[in-house]
Amino acid sequence: MLNVTPNLSNPDAFYEALIRSHEGLSDAQSAAFNARLILILANQIGDLPTLLEALEAARTSG
Amino acid sequence: MNAPIRDRYPLAYTLYPYRKSADQDGAAIARHPVVIAGGGAIGLATALDLGLRGHPVVVLDDHEGVGTGSRAICFSKRTLEICHRLGAGQAMLDKGVVWQKGRVFHDRDEIFEFDLLPEDGHRYPAFINLSQIHFEKFLHEAIERANAEGAQIEVRGKNRVDAVTAHDDHVTLEVMTPDGPYTIEADWLIACDGARSPIRDMMGLGFEGRVFEDNFLIADVKMTADFPTERWFWFEPWFKSGASALLHKQPDDIWRIDFQLGWDIDRDKELKEESIRARVDAMLGPDVGYELDWCSIYTFQCRRMEKFTHGRVLFAGDSAHQVSPFGARGANSGIQDAENLAWRLDLVLRGRAADTIMDGYDHERVMAADENILNSTRSTDFLTPKSAISHTFRNAVLDLASRFPFARPMVNSGRLSVPCIYDDLPGFGPDVLGGPARSRAGAPCPDAPLGDGFLLDDLGRGFTLLGLNTAVPAQIDCEGLTVEGREIAAKGILAERYLGDAPTAVYLIRPDHHVVARWPAYDAQAVAAALRMALGES
Structure with a gap:
């Protein structure tokens, strides 16, 4: 079950770290970074139905 | 004509x-x-x-x-x-090259190795x-x-x-x-x-399906080389002979080599000996002598x-x-x-x-074909990314895999053939043993040591009723067929693969060694009903 309620212990700090991680990267390097990050986070979640819900949430929110 | x-x-x-x-x-x-x-x-x-x-x-x-x-x-x-x-x-095994290990490389780096059959107790190897x-x-x-x-x-x-x-x-x-x-x-x-x-x-x-927009050069070369008997697969190899490459040993000093060429190629030019040799030389190095035994270019189709x-x-x-x-x-x-x-x-x-028994052939082998096509399509999508973002994710998996074990199961250089388990198809069941998943109704019987030989040798050409640590009749005449009964004192590996935690089991097994049904004990009516199901009669 996808958790869509606030769960980050420090949202501002995470957001800042995320943006800072992309500093100095080309678009291609950023895309590669994001891909690696998604795979790392997906493994942390693990559960396929939850991941499918996350994919759907991302697809329908843009 | x-x-x-x-x-x-x-x-x-x-x-x-x-x-x-x-x-x-x-x-x-x-x-x-x-x-x-x-x-x-x-x-x-x-x-x-x-x-x-x-x-x-x-x-x-x-x-x-x-x-x-x-x-x-x-x-x-x-x-x-x-x-x-x-x-x-036996003749195939004697002539063939036994292998079960593979290595996957990205560029120059070995990402990981795999072992297809890390267990004993089978007459035949994984491949x-x-x-x-x-x-x-x-x-x-x-x-x-x-x-x-x-x-x-x-x-x-x-x-x-x-x-x-x-x-x-x-x-x-x-x-x-x-x-x-x-x-x-x-x-x-x-x-x-x-x-x-x-x-x-x-x-x-x-004959419907998909053609994947990529070409692969396949070359069998004859050479004396001391590479190990393993499947070696490269993504984006450092030697640049293709977008991916495979090296695999066959008998008689023949090695199978595949190179991924891409979609827009000049087939005739790529099949010229000098073009093939340029790619093989880059892979093997200048000092390795070899003869080209057979070459072809193919596209992936499902x-x-x-x-x-x-x-x-x-x-x-x-x-x-x-x-x-x-x-x-x-x-x-x-x-x-x-x-x-x-x-x-x-x-x-x-x-x-x-004649309706042939319907089961259609159901089961269509299911198997779909499973094979699904696996094959997923492998092809990994080998041949169809978009820039797909390529980015593919390489992200490869980049992570050498460092983090979690990414290795996603690396897909081919998911090697395992038999289909006919779960949820008509003609199987009941499965009321609570035994190991690998020998459930619909599965092909896993081999196991038995006496001086192996269990699969002991299954007949017809239907077999196995009694593991429990009595079954030596012969049952049912539905015009003769079912042969075999009582086996199951221990060790055989018990692990067929009993699990159950003390006894009765298995009804088809002539193609797929499990029809299994129970904790023999029940004549239950066996007859399962046999009718297997024959497509109920």
Whole structure:
């Protein structure tokens, strides 16, 4: 079950770290970074139905 | 058609030279119970299985033996177990190169290694590499041995099927030979005539699926090299011979090499010896001497027929379904088609089952084909990313895999053939043992040591009732069939694979060694009901 309620212990700090991680990267390097990050986070979640819900949430929110 | 017979490819071995058959001169049209079109691996295996079960079989092939080119090279444990039953497995194992380990590289880096069968207690290894030439030759030798012992399997060389007319209860075939055309009839026609199946076209049947926009160069080279007997696969290799590359050992110092070339290529140029040598030299280094044994360029395709049974015409192997390579799912699934088909047709021909038992062949092998196509498609999508973002994710997996174990299961350089488990299909169950998942209803029996041999040797040609640590009758006559009972004191590996935590078990096993049903104890009525299900009668 996808958790869509606030769960980050420090949202501002995470957001800042995320943006800072992309500093100095080309678009291609950023895309590669994001891909690696998604795979790392997906493994942390693990559960396929939850991941499918996350994919759907991302697809329908843009 | 009526065109003269001409070889479409050179032969490695002439096995069944053309001989004029009495059918060609007879006043009346000869009728045969079974005609098989195509003398490749699947046609020969089907003929052998039916021949060993006592049926006269005519195989029609438009060549006189086995063609050059090693084509399929990886033969799975399940295929070897089937061929063992057909009398050809040991020769294949003796000749083949046994392997079970693979290594995957990205650029220069080894990402990880895998082991396909990290357990003991099987007669056959996970895979052997063997050229399709030898695979077919061993099947043909087994046919000759079977014929010497009374089987009636006739392989007619230079007999090309030019027209097929399907009737309700038989099929009429127009056959071309060097002496001109003749007509025969078959109660059943099995089309094992390959991915471009002329019979499928003659019957106007579709073959739907996908073509992947990539080309692969396949080169078998002969060299003496001390690379280990492992499957080596490179993504984006440092030697730049292709977008990916594969190196794999075959018998007789032949090595299979594949290079991924991309979509827009000049086929003729790529097939020139100097082009191939440039790629192979880059991979092996300048000091390695080798001869080019066989080369070809192919595209990846995944297709299947909607149905594999069309009245009295049955399709098996590549004629029914085609998959991309790298998973060893072509020839291996075709051999499983052959054995799924043979025991059913045997019962029909002996009047012990209705034609509807062939529906199970269609259901089960369509399920298997879909599983193979799914696996093969996923592998191809990983090997050949179709978009920039797909390529980005593919390389993200590869970049993570060398450092983090979690990413390694996503690296897909081919998911190697394992037999389909017919979960949730009609004809199986009940499964009320609570035993190990690997031997559940619908699964092929896992092998296990038994006495001085192996369990699979102990299963008969018909249905078998296994009593593990519990009594079963030695013979049950049921539904016009004889089910042979075997009591086994299960211990060790056999107990692990068939009992799990259960103290006793009764397994009903089909002639193709798939588990029909299992219970904690023998119950005559339950066994009879399960048998009726397996025969498609309830």
